[in-house]
Amino acid sequence: MAPAEGDAATIAAPTQDPNTLRINNLRSRNLPLEVVLQYICEQTKLKVKIDNFSVTLVPLSAEETDTFSRTFRVAPDFQSKLDSGAAAAGGAAEDPFAKQESKPLLGARKPIKDLLMAAGIAFTAPGSSATLSSSGALLVNNTPEQLENLEALIQALDEDKPKQVKITTKFIEISQENNDELGFDWLVSPFNLTNNIFGNNNQTLFGSGGTQGNQGGRTGSDLIGNVNGTTISGVPLASGQFADNLVTNGLRSGDQAINRNNIDAILNNPNRNSQTANVAPGIAALTGFFSNSQVQLIMRGLAQKKGTDLMTAPSVTAKSGQKATIEIIREFIYPTEYEPPELPQSTGGNNTGGLFGGGIGGGGGGGFPVTPATPTAFETRNTGVTLEIQPTIGSNDFVIDLDFVPEIVEFEGFINYGSPIQAPSTDALGNPVVSVITENRIEMPVFSSRRVKTSLTIYDGYTVAVGGLMREDVQNIEDKVPILGDIPVIGRLFQTKGENRIKSNLVIFVTAQIIDATGRPLRGPDKAPDSNPEIGGLGDGGVLPAITQ
Numbered sequence: 001m002a003p004a005e006g007d008a009a010t011i012a013a014p015t016q017d018p019n020t021l022r023i024n025n026l027r028s029r030n031l032p033l034e035v036v037l038q039y040i041c042e043q044t045k046l047k048v049k050i051d052n053f054s055v056t057l058v059p060l061s062a063e064e065t066d067t068f069s070r071t072f073r074v075a076p077d078f079q080s081k082l083d084s085g086a087a088a089a090g091g092a093a094e095d096p097f098a099k100q101e102s103k104p105l106l107g108a109r110k111p112i113k114d115l116l117m118a119a120g121i122a123f124t125a126p127g128s129s130a131t132l133s134s135s136g137a138l139l140v141n142n143t144p145e146q147l148e149n150l151e152a153l154i155q156a157l158d159e160d161k162p163k164q165v166k167i168t169t170k171f172i173e174i175s176q177e178n179n180d181e182l183g184f185d186w187l188v189s190p191f192n193l194t195n196n197i198f199g200n201n202n203q204t205l206f207g208s209g210g211t212q213g214n215q216g217g218r219t220g221s222d223l224i225g226n227v228n229g230t231t232i233s234g235v236p237l238a239s240g241q242f243a244d245n246l247v248t249n250g251l252r253s254g255d256q257a258i259n260r261n262n263i264d265a266i267l268n269n270p271n272r273n274s275q276t277a278n279v280a281p282g283i284a285a286l287t288g289f290f291s292n293s294q295v296q297l298i299m300r301g302l303a304q305k306k307g308t309d310l311m312t313a314p315s316v317t318a319k320s321g322q323k324a325t326i327e328i329i330r331e332f333i334y335p336t337e338y339e340p341p342e343l344p345q346s347t348g349g350n351n352t353g354g355l356f357g358g359g360i361g362g363g364g365g366g367g368f369p370v371t372p373a374t375p376t377a378f379e380t381r382n383t384g385v386t387l388e389i390q391p392t393i394g395s396n397d398f399v400i401d402l403d404f405v406p407e408i409v410e411f412e413g414f415i416n417y418g419s420p421i422q423a424p425s426t427d428a429l430g431n432p433v434v435s436v437i438t439e440n441r442i443e444m445p446v447f448s449s450r451r452v453k454t455s456l457t458i459y460d461g462y463t464v465a466v467g468g469l470m471r472e473d474v475q476n477i478e479d480k481v482p483i484l485g486d487i488p489v490i491g492r493l494f495q496t497k498g499e500n501r502i503k504s505n506l507v508i509f510v511t512a513q514i515i516d517a518t519g520r521p522l523r524g525p526d527k528a529p530d531s532n533p534e535i536g537g538l539g540d541g542g543v544l545p546a547i548t549q
Helices: 033-044 078-089 113-118 144-159 262-267 490-494
Strands: 046-050 053-061 068-073 129-132 137-142 161-187 281-289 293-312 315-317 324-339 374-392 397-417 421-426 433-439 445-449 454-459 464-468 471-480 495-516
Touching: 033 046, 033 053, 046 113, 046 144, 068 144, 068 262, 078 129, 078 144, 113 324, 161 262, 161 397, 161 490, 315 324, 324 445, 397 495, 421 454, 454 464, 490 495
Parallel strands: none
Antiparallel strands: 046 053, 068 137, 129 137, 161 293, 161 315, 161 495, 281 293, 324 374, 374 397, 397 445, 397 454, 421 433, 464 495, 471 495
């Protein structure tokens, strides 16, 4: 069929009467009427309008208002496919992993008419509608042109075999803490240099160890103060008093050398009281008596190792374009608001036993109730492992786009923001004392969170490692006594060396595999029959590397 002479736009002017249009030559044999009408409409720039008893050619600009009803048989997942396609066409305005308000786990589906309109089917004609029954019957009332578009849409979705993605993840966390320390303490009580060294009894020159120092010093509990009934000078009898005459009193040890971070210090001290830094324990001691002086050596050593290995392997199967969530959690409920403590404004009865009666400080009179801070509002925080992932299968069924957010939340402890409520009182003998009415604890939790948010593309059946959140904290101390600590070999006895190492590493492995509706993979030794076609030159022996099982 040759086109008509002249410009097609001139021949098919919208204002021209279709009855005046002519086709120079059209020869057909054994063709359906639909194909013949299609040839005619292509030459004359017209369109076909089909009624119940007639076929009419009308201009393209003519609006169709006549509607017809037609029933289509669709697959059970037809509506979900339309819904996922509408979400993908909606753009990236909505973050699928954004924090949202609590919603029902299974929300109501959108109306089928809205989904069809989002897929490009117009419902502009009066009386047009669409209804989908639970048995899979789609009843549509629309114009013939839109019915043809709907038929093509249903055919395209039916040709797309149902596929989903099986995602296996592994969270591996390794933490290690090593603490090593070795130091020495020397105690030298006063002795007479002129008598012991020069044999002079004038006793005009004396020697001893040093003073307390600036590191808190050593107490009577750290040293031996009495040996076989002989009291060592400089060592106090009380365990809480500091000792004198130590040569190494300024060397740091134990908690004086290794400091925790501020948050750990608060968590380990919920009462917010003053803490005493303790030295490392002594592992050996040596005491010597020389005429009127004593020498004591204490060797302090510490070797501690603590390790933690955490492995979690959640897996999930999700449809392409749909978000899936895995939660291995504990719901932790904690208070967020407190009522202030209530103290009575006046007291009744006898108050001779103190301001708050004998219930607190003793003495006569009865006490009265005091209400501490009381929690009034609570919140829930999920602690554990949470994985949100959204896979999207590529057009060639060989690559998978993954958007996923793994998160590990751990509870570290409570911080007390309250302060004890105290009041003056008297003891049984009438002496003034300070009594604690209530501890007034206002505790708030501390959580540690590790979260990765990323998007990546991997081949079907392959594994990718994400994370590598590695951290290492190292603290080293090297203290020594001047001059004495510089002596070769012997100088080590006047030195303190310590080291603290904290390592942590978190690695996440993600494996994605495309499977069919039966759960069998599309590729590999266990693949489903006829599910590994050669698409665009890709496949076994193509540009993709071999998949090892």
